[in-house]
Amino acid sequence: MNCLEFRNKLGSDPSCQDQQLLAHRQACPACADFAARVEEFERRLVLALRVPLMDDHDGSYEVPQNKGPAQVPAWIGLAASLALGLGVGLLTWWSAPHGDIAQDLIVHVQHEQTFMVSTDERVPYQRLDAVLRKARTTMPAGTAKVSYARTCVFRGRLVPHLVVQGENGPVTVMILRDLEVDGPTSFSEQGFFGTILPAAAGSIAIIAGEESDIEQVSGPIVESLRWDI
Amino acid sequence: MKQENTEETRRSRFENMTRTHEGDLFRFAFWLCRDHSIAQDLVQETLLRAWRSFDSLRDESAARYWLITILRRENARMYERKRHPTQDIDELTPAEQGLLANTPDTDLEDLREAISRLEFDYREPLILQVLMGFSTEEIAGLMDIKQGAVLTRLYRARKMLMKSFEE
Numbered sequence: 001m002n003c004l005e006f007r008n009k010l011g012s013d014p015s016c017q018d019q020q021l022l023a024h025r026q027a028c029p030a031c032a033d034f035a036a037r038v039e040e041f042e043r044r045l046v047l048a049l050r051v052p053l054m055d056d057h058d059g060s061y062e063v064p065q066n067k068g069p070a071q072v073p074a075w076i077g078l079a080a081s082l083a084l085g086l087g088v089g090l091l092t093w094w095s096a097p098h099g100d101i102a103q104d105l106i107v108h109v110q111h112e113q114t115f116m117v118s119t120d121e122r123v124p125y126q127r128l129d130a131v132l133r134k135a136r137t138t139m140p141a142g143t144a145k146v147s148y149a150r151t152c153v154f155r156g157r158l159v160p161h162l163v164v165q166g167e168n169g170p171v172t173v174m175i176l177r178d179l180e181v182d183g184p185t186s187f188s189e190q191g192f193f194g195t196i197l198p199a200a201a202g203s204i205a206i207i208a209g210e211e212s213d214i215e216q217v218s219g220p221i222v223e224s225l226r227w228d229i
Numbered sequence: 230m231k232q233e234n235t236e237e238t239r240r241s242r243f244e245n246m247t248r249t250h251e252g253d254l255f256r257f258a259f260w261l262c263r264d265h266s267i268a269q270d271l272v273q274e275t276l277l278r279a280w281r282s283f284d285s286l287r288d289e290s291a292a293r294y295w296l297i298t299i300l301r302r303e304n305a306r307m308y309e310r311k312r313h314p315t316q317d318i319d320e321l322t323p324a325e326q327g328l329l330a331n332t333p334d335t336d337l338e339d340l341r342e343a344i345s346r347l348e349f350d351y352r353e354p355l356i357l358q359v360l361m362g363f364s365t366e367e368i369a370g371l372m373d374i375k376q377g378a379v380l381t382r383l384y385r386a387r388k389m390l391m392k393s394f395e396e
Contacts, residue, residue, distance in 0.1 A: 011387050012380040013358075013365060041391055042359070048340040049360040051259060053252055134266050151266055158270070 006031050014042045101179065101205075102187035105194060108154055108161075109172050109207050115148040115163050116170045116209075123149045131160045135177045136201075136228060143224045144173075144217065164221070166213030173221060177202035200227040243283050246292050247276055253361060254296060260356045261304050263345055271307060275300040297361060298371060343393040351386035354379050 001009075001020045006028070009021055025032050109116065125141040131149040132138050137160070147170065148163035154174065162173040176196075181203045185196045194207040195214055199222070206218045251272060258268035258275075278299050279286075286295055344352060357363045357371065365383070369376040 008384055012384040014387075038387075038391075041387070044337065044340055045344075045355075045359050045387075045390070048337050048344060049256065049260065049356060051256055051341070053255060130266055151270055158267075 003028060003031055007034060010035055010038050014038050101196065102185075102189060102194060104155060105174065105196075105205050105207055106189050106192055108152070108174075109192065110190075112152075112161065112163075112172070116172065117147075118165065118169055119147050121147050123147060128162070131162075132175070132225075134158060135160050135175045137175055137177070138226050139221065139224055143220050164217045166208060166210070166217045168210040168213050169208065171206060171208040171213050171217040173217065174205040174207075175199075175202070175225075176205055177227075179203050197222060199225070239283065242289070243280060246289060247279070247296075250293055250296055251276075253293075254300060256360055257297065257356055258300060258304070260344070260352065260360070261301075261349075262307075267307070271300060271303055274303045274307070278303065293361065294363070294367060294371070297357070297363075301371065339393070340390065343390050347386055347389065351382050351389070354382045355386040355390075358383060 001024045003024075006021060006024045009016060009018065025035050123146045128146050128149045129138060131151055134151055135158075144162075145165035146162050147165055148161075150161050151158050152161040152174075154161075154176075159177070160175040162175075164171045164173055179196075179202050181196050181198050183198060187194050187196075188211075192207050192209060193211040193214060194205065195218070197204045197206070197218060204218070204222060204225070206214050206221075208214050208217070254272050254275065255268055258271040259265065262268055262271065275296060279296055286292060344355075347355070354368050354372065357368045358365070363371070365376050365379045369379045372379065
């Protein structure tokens, strides 16, 4: 093994324990120095790649508990939503007729019904803000009682999906930045009431089990949501 | 009752397996897409698909390779759907900057930035080798390229990083 072969080998696989490699290192002081530099660099590389896990990781990777469907953990629901999104995503966002949007929203909400529950739990603002910022929006803390905030795949796009606690029950809010609507569109299907409101950029979909909750929840959100941050 | 126990055992095995690997799965996902939220979504989608096909995993000692295979496929699918633009390091969100620069060690910060700037074809095999501990043969299998190509990419990736590290 010559010096070039030694350096090529070490550069592509520093942990290699090849006998020829070790023999060359012992015989060649220059390559021994090179190997020491590579080892030091490799130590730094491992440290650099081991980025810390985020503080706001909320345990959503937990696997399901075998205690019935009402207690299916968050990741299963979200992942189901994502899987649904994959199916729906076969259609592109723009090629799908807007008239079907209500039906798609209902299907999406039904797949996430695990989170459509009345609860006193609130999502940390840091988490909510991170989800909204992916759609280049933000909302002041305390605007709404948000119990669930996740990014979902909907019609092939990543969209913020929130569950807000209304006076009579949970309300789903989805920020559809890429869907323009001419004016408010209301719908009522399969026991859900919904509305799609035009926004500064795109639209906001709001779906609830009780019609009265829609206005109560949508008002503060529409007023305080900031776009193009 | 017996069926419930079997299902519970299955879940328990899956839970143990994922807890062992989820940290590195997140790190791998983060270095692939350089986006904290997308990385979390990728891991979640990966775990759902893994759960669905858990019975196909015959040898749980191969779980790491199996999970990475699923995650890479999901990353490709998500990339195709969303067409993430190449992310400029200067445009990272504060959360992502926090991931890259969470230490007072400026050398380490510089190295993380340099890794982030590496082209995807060089970055991925390097992460698979250094972070995930795969052999060049395994990396070649995962990436569906020849082992020689893996060695070349790894050599060039290190050369580029060492150059920026030693400057």
